[in-house]
Amino acid sequence: MITQTLRVYLLKRLSKYIKKLNIKKKTTIKDIANVLNISPAAVSKALHNDPRISEKTKKAVKQVAKNLNYQPNHLASALRKGKSHLVGVIVPRTNSNFFSSVIQNIEEVLNKEGYNIIITQSNESYQKECNNIDTLLFTQVDGIIASMANETIDLSYYEKIKSKGIPLILFDRGENDLNVDYIGIDDYKSSHVIVEHLVNQGCKRIAHIGGYRHTRIFNNRIKGYIDALKKHDLPLDSELLIECSLTTDDGRDKMLQLLRLKNKPDAVYVxxxxxxxxxLQVLKENNIRVPQDIALVGFGNEPFTAMLSPSITSINQHSTEIGKQAAKTFLNYTKKKTVKQALNKIILDAELIVRESSTSKEQ
Amino acid sequence: MITQTLRVYLLKRLSKYIKKLNIKKKTTIKDIANVLNISPAAVSKALHNDPRISEKTKKAVKQVAKNLNYQPNHLASALRKGKSHLVGVIVPRTNSNFFSSVIQNIEEVLNKEGYNIIITQSNESYQKECNNIDTLLFTQVDGIIASMANETIDLSYYEKIKSKGIPLILFDRGENDLNVDYIGIDDYKSSHVIVEHLVNQGCKRIAHIGGYRHTRIFNNRIKGYIDALKKHDLPLDSELLIECSLTTDDGRDKMLQLLRLKNKPDAVYVxxxxxxxxxLQVLKENNIRVPQDIALVGFGNEPFTAMLSPSITSINQHSTEIGKQAAKTFLNYTKKKTVKQALNKIILDAELIVRESSTSKEQ
DNA sequence: AAACTTTGGTTAAACGTTTAACCATTCTAC
DNA sequence: GTAGAATGGTTAAACGTTTAACCAAAGTTT
Structure with missing residues (x-):
């Protein structure tokens, strides 16, 4: 009679035998070493152009590697070197032209240096953003490039990244209090440019539908708006300054709110x-002419602003440049091994793209 | 006198000493084992709820892990297990609502199962797509979910994925010849729905600005268009069937081409x-009323179709469902260990979203 | 009480690569 | 002709985790 112990034992021997049969293994550095009768270490060095390996050996190794269709195991080298060559990117969402363009440029720069990126979306949710950070840390990324969700106020999670010694670079939506690298446009100045443009078009009562002040960029836009009004001797009317989440629905609501005022604005900067x-939808529904009755300016230069009629004047945020600079800032960390690094705050000048919604009020 | 050899030797000893000084190491499974005076293996098993570890030990391990702020090293486990728990996603671009929504849903489903995704964009370029596949394979992804670039005709690169035994799931843009899982909508039927709708609105001369036939989905839309015309006894006029890359500029060009015809269409399905x-831009520029003179239908239900005036009737592609199904299809591979798996071809019914550009021709 | 099972672990090897340390030759210079 | 350097490698350990194989002690059958 076969006992339980014996049965288990036989099963194990069998499975071991079967395993030896299907040798579908991928080629490793060891295989190459065997073919050439050299050590795996020599192969590794040859593949990395180590000066202590002769040209002859290098050529041979590379040839054999090609023949055996060798693909380096990224996990193994990452484990050994303590570097994953992966960079995490966190954005509120990817389906905005700005963010997807930033991402594309980050990718372009980093790919050239052998880095890959992992993109995650927070959907503007603080909870999701925390999860994203956790999964990125779990994946052992070498750095994180992020733009914060609108909701995010508590920054302890970002501190977590810093405390692990992982480079953190923020762009567009970045909190200044976190002492960290940042790339963005000059929001304060952008507001000045917009107000100035509207004043030149003859506007005298300019409203601002802005974001919440706790987000630095929106705060800066508000401050710029206020200072620019002062500069042009326009009165600041608290009725005309509204904070919200800046969704399309918010735009509708707040515009309606402005239209209900006795003393309506003649321009709205959103x-x-x-x-x-x-x-704009609300304005059209109410048969208010844009820009003749009320001029309109947006922010972000999303492609659809040019598709609408009237097309919407907007601010171009230089997504290309922001993406490239963010990637380069990260690469600086990997190259210089200095522990303490000077913080990079790169502020780009934004550009006003003038379209129908704010031009030639007189005509 | 200090010789070169001696100098090098001393330097090495020094660096070794320095290394021992800054012990900023992350906590590992070994640290937990040391604290509790058990083996690292027991810790690993405890963390994975192995039945051979007592509840008491498990609790202790988890407590210590929390205290020491233990984060498992994903690279090490991935190397050991031969699984990276990373899934690659390739899309033509992320700044389309369809793709970003698909991605979001893939992510949602996979995250729950402990998988992360790496998103890459091909920008509709075959070259870039090949590069993406290479970097994904290099990163040792456990699977690839992709939608092909318009340009892609040569499928050898996708064969490369299959030959490595890595699950490949295609969605939306997927070639049928590659014997591979696929999730998409019924393009053939969608064309029928569109043509039927236009006929119901009183259209009699329906043009189609389509994609190139070598992409399966566009071929199916063309076939559906042709068969639907036949079904409604409408003549098929080769002047009215145009293939192109379907960019906004293409749309302009091909619309102009249609307007130059002696016998103009009364509806255009793009x-x-x-x-x-x-x-639509061209039609408006030429003061052609939409839908009264020419009705217009698009495809994809991008948000901007609802923003324009007139808003554009379009086909909703069920991005949510496609993303979820794609992720689930991948997960099936990881769960069942059967080598040969039945191919999944999931074809969803598309939905016509009727808007101003094609309604009430009579009014 | 002999024979086996169960419980709760331990040991050691393995994943594929990198790298510090070492070594045998050959070359160079005084 | 010998001290030292240069050349072209080799050896072995390490990265952190998982897992197959093993084992001691306590419990259960017959």
Whole structure:
């Protein structure tokens, strides 16, 4: 009679035998070493152009590697070197032209240096953003490039990244209090450019549908708006300054709110193209002529601003440059091994793209 | 006198000493084992709820892990297990609502099962797509979910994935010849739905600005268009069937081409919302009333179709469902260990979203 | 009480690569 | 002709985790 112990034992021997049969293994550095009768270490060095390996050996190794269709095991080298060559990217969402363009440029720069990126979306949710950070840390990324969700106020999670010694670079939506690298446009100045443009078009009562002040960029846009009004001797009317989440629906709501005023504005500067879209819909529904009755300016230069009629004047945020600079800032960390690094705050000048919604009020 | 050899030797000893000084190491499974005076193996098993570890030990291990702020090293486990728990996603671009929504849903489903995704964009370029596949394979992804670039005709690169035994799931843009899982909508039927709708609105001369036939989905849309015309006893006029890349500029060009015809169409079915946008711009520039003079239907239900005036009728592609199904199809591979797996071809019914550009021709 | 099972672990090897340390030759210079 | 350097490698350990194989002690059958 076969006992339980014996049965288990036989089963194990069998499975071991079967395993030896299907030798579908991928080629490793060891295989190459065997073919050439050298050590695996020599192969590794040859593949990395180590000066202590002769040209002859290098050529041979590379040839055999090609023949055996060798693909280096990234996991093994990452484990050994303590570097994953992966960079995490966190954005509120990818389906905005700005973010997807930034991502594309980050990818372009980093790929050239042998880095890959992992993109995650927070959907503007603080919870999701924390999860994203966790999964990125779990995946052992070498760095994180992020733009914060609108909701995010508590920064302890970002501190977590810093405390692990992983480079963190923020762009567009970045909190200044976190002492960290940052790339973005000059929001304060952008507001000045917009107000100045509207004043030149003859506007005298300019409203601002902005984001919440706790987000630095929106705060800066608000401050710029206020200072620019002062500069042009326009009165600051608290009725005309509204904070919200800047969704399309918010744009609709807040525009309606402005239309209900006794003393209506003759121009509205909206801090996001999506909210500007909502505002435009409301204006059209109420048969208010844009720009003749009320001029409109958005922010972000999303492609759809050019598709609408009237097309919407907006601010171009230089996504290309922001993406490239963010990637380069990260690469600086990997190259210089200095522990303490000077912080990079790169502020780009934004550009006003003038379209129908704010031109030639007189005509 | 200190010789070169001696100098090098001393330097090495020094660096070794320094290394021992800054012990900023992350906590590993070994540290936990040391604290509890058990073996690292026991810790690993405890963390994975192995039945051979007592509840008491498990609790202790988890407590210590939390205290020491233990983060498992994903690279090490991936190397050991031969699984990276990373899934590669390739899309033509992320800044389309369809793709970003698909991605979001893939991510949602996979994250729950402990998988992360790496998103790459091909920008509709075959070259870039090949590079993406290479980097994904290099990163040792456990599977690839892809939608092919318009340019892609040569499928040898995709064969490369299959030959490595890595699950490949295609969605939306997927070639049937590659014997591989696929999730998409019923393009053939969608064309029928569109043509039927236009006929119901009183259209009698329906043009189609489509994609190139070598992409399966565009071929199916063309076939559906042709068969639907036959079904409704409408003549098929080769002048009215145009193939192109379906960019916004293409939409403009091809619409102009249609307007130059002696016998103009009274409806245009465009196989992409972006091209439909170009077509609409041209129609408006030429003071052609939409839908009264020419009705217009797009494809993809991009958000901007609802923003324009007139808003564009379009086909909703069920991005949510496609993303979820794609992720689930991949997960099936990881769960069942059967070598040969039945191929999944999931074809979803598409939904026509009727808007201003094609309604009430009579009014 | 002999024969086996169960419980709760331990040991050691393995994943594929990198790298510090070592070594045998050959070359160079005084 | 011998101290030292240069050349072209080799050896072995390490990265952190998982897992097959083993084992001691306590419990259960017959």
């Amino acid at each position: 801090a996001s193209d999506y909210a500007a879209l909502g505002a | 196989a992409s919302d972006y091209a439909a946008l170009g077509a």
